[in-house]
Amino acid sequence: MYTMGIDVGSASSKAVILKDGKDIVAAEVVQVGTGSTGPQRALELAYQASGLKREDISFVVATGYGRFNFTDADKQISEISCHAKGIYFLVPTARTIIDIGGQDAKAIRLDDKGGIKQFFMNDKCAAGTGRFLEVMARVLETTLDEMAGLDEKATDTAPISSTCTVFAESEVISQLSNGVSRNNIIKGVHLSVASRACGLAYRGGLEKDVVMTGGVAKNAGVVRAVAGVLKTDVIVAPNPQTTGALGAALFAYEAAQKK
């Protein structure tokens, strides 16, 4: 039996197809989020990768910020539940999940059965999210891919004191014009995002293992900064952008069995 999960995020659309609730036969990402053709393109890529068609899929669960705009799903489930489900499937030792996406950051605490004990979310402000990193990459005239490794060449951390993306952007521009090294600024940018995420993860007490997911988990510099702030190892979820869609496909399998 095949089931599908689709995660319609603010920055990207993800589709996962599962066979019998355990084998991932497709996990596709399109860097286009809700409000456009992103979800449809992610689906098409997943059908291509698996050689399957819509009729082959027994149940579809949609998650993510744009889940209610996606009309071809049998059910909608929140992102928190789907990330928890997907991460527990991949890393059963996970007790704290840090998901940093395009427009929000979340920390989710799991019990030893994968149940959600608590969650904390920053969805009020771009600081501490992927959007902040995108803005900084533009100001620093680099790409997200390149920026992720440049902190390793830093000789120091140029801290960012502003807690607002707009002010932080001005701060980085003045650091650049004052001759502060670009790599040191990048290290400060990573630390700024990491500190905010760790603030969420610390609430209620940190429990290990700590697993990072969402697109920003692909940024090795932010992962290093999170590990540094938490003073613990951080596991990066395999294919981290697709864990919400994986969780949705797992819920779809459970629903299909009940049908």
Ligand SMILES: Nc1ncnc2c1ncn2[C@@H]1O[C@H](COP(=O)(O)OP(=O)(O)OP(=O)(O)O)[C@@H](O)[C@H]1O
């Ligand atoms: N290759 C990459 N290297 C570094 N960072 C990346 C890469 N790809 C994506 N990102 C980061 O991931 C972010 C998007 O994350 P993700 O796809 O999880 O967001 P989303 O699920 O659409 O958003 P949200 O959950 O907030 O609605 C981008 O803003 C960017 O900072």
Ligand SMILES: [Mg+2]
């Ligand atoms: Mg997301």
